[in-house]
Amino acid sequence: MRDRDLTSQRRVATMPLLALLLALASPSASALQIEFDYTYDTRGFFTDLTTGAPRVDRRALLDLAAAHYSGFADTLSAIMPAEGDQWSVSFLHPSLGGPGVTLNNVAIEADTLRIYVGGSPSAPGVLGFAGTGANLQATGSAAFVNAVMTRGQLNTTGPDASDYATWGGYIWFNASNDWYFGADASGLSPGSPDFLTTATHEIGHILGFGEADSWLAQIDASTGLFIGVASVAAYGGGVPVDRYGSHWAEGTISVRDGLPQETMMDPSTPFGERQLPTALDYAGFADMGWQVSTVPEPGAALMMLVGLGLISRRVRRIGAIRSDL
Numbered sequence: 001m002r003d004r005d006l007t008s009q010r011r012v013a014t015m016p017l018l019a020l021l022l023a024l025a026s027p028s029a030s031a032l033q034i035e036f037d038y039t040y041d042t043r044g045f046f047t048d049l050t051t052g053a054p055r056v057d058r059r060a061l062l063d064l065a066a067a068h069y070s071g072f073a074d075t076l077s078a079i080m081p082a083e084g085d086q087w088s089v090s091f092l093h094p095s096l097g098g099p100g101v102t103l104n105n106v107a108i109e110a111d112t113l114r115i116y117v118g119g120s121p122s123a124p125g126v127l128g129f130a131g132t133g134a135n136l137q138a139t140g141s142a143a144f145v146n147a148v149m150t151r152g153q154l155n156t157t158g159p160d161a162s163d164y165a166t167w168g169g170y171i172w173f174n175a176s177n178d179w180y181f182g183a184d185a186s187g188l189s190p191g192s193p194d195f196l197t198t199a200t201h202e203i204g205h206i207l208g209f210g211e212a213d214s215w216l217a218q219i220d221a222s223t224g225l226f227i228g229v230a231s232v233a234a235y236g237g238g239v240p241v242d243r244y245g246s247h248w249a250e251g252t253i254s255v256r257d258g259l260p261q262e263t264m265m266d267p268s269t270p271f272g273e274r275q276l277p278t279a280l281d282y283a284g285f286a287d288m289g290w291q292v293s294t295v296p297e298p299g300a301a302l303m304m305l306v307g308l309g310l311i312s313r314r315v316r317r318i319g320a321i322r323s324d325l
């Protein structure tokens with residue numbers, strides 16, 4: 001944002017009228033904020049049920065996962081119900097700890113997504129899943145309904161959608177896994193799925209990956225390849241997707257930190273490996289409507305985790321494959 005502001009000021013000096021018109025045409029975007037809500041963490045995944053204390057190590061890793069999207073920007077309207085306004089959305093209980101959740105008239109700040117998180121034991125084989133819920137409804141002023149349904153974004157639905165918006169979403173994590181809850185990838189072992197990788201992947205689905213109409217609109221009907229401009233540039237051609245169109249195809253390779261790496265948004269990651277966003281992953285998000293700039297290394301969050309003593313090693317085991325939804 002700072003660089004963008006400097007550029008604007010330079011334009012003002014040379015072409016004030018054009019700069020003013022540009023400013024009017026496209027209000028400058030703000031950094032995306034992701035906030036986690038633990039209200040429905042009722043089965044002890046992020047909360048010590050004996051003491052009621054937060055499990056700060058796991059929550060810090062969730063914030064570290066969100067930091068991989070700190071270079072995203074957009075202009076998302078606040079959802080602030082006034083008198084006569086009402087909205088609701090329903091979703092699965094994030095800890096599978098009761099009936100489904102229906103949110104009624106919660107307030108969400110501008111440029112912010114709220115993600116309700118939890119976890120519970122379930123059959124092995126699945127690491128977690130995420131969604132944005134169902135039965136999204138809003139009544140009241142036109143501006144309020146627009147804020148709920150599209151966050152003020154244009155062209156977010158239908159076969160020609162070009163942008164994406166959501167209020168937020170939910171993530172469930174399967175507590176039956178022998179998760180690696182470390183910030184430092186050197187502590188990974190073959191038997192353990194990496195919590196940071198899965199959390200970052202699931203947040204990606206809430207940001208529309210494999211889900212947004214603006215994502216689906218760019219899957220070519222004849223070839224089945226994803227043909228968004230940024231993704232084609234990053235991959236060198238149309239990108240193969242999985243059979244549901246909800247991920248890159250299994251094993252799709254791109255680049256992270258200058259090195260080849262399997263994409264984070266393919267369907268699975270071998271246990272014991274860390275796969276954070278590659279250039280192609282970020283390109284996919286850009287193609288569905290996010291303004292993606294260089295994402296800084298989340299150094300401050302990493303240092304906090306080091307301070308908490310979360311760098312640890314685990315016993316090696318036979319590798320396995322994770323899958324998630």
Ligand SMILES: [Zn+2]
Nearest residue numbers: 247267324325
């Ligand atoms: Zn997935």
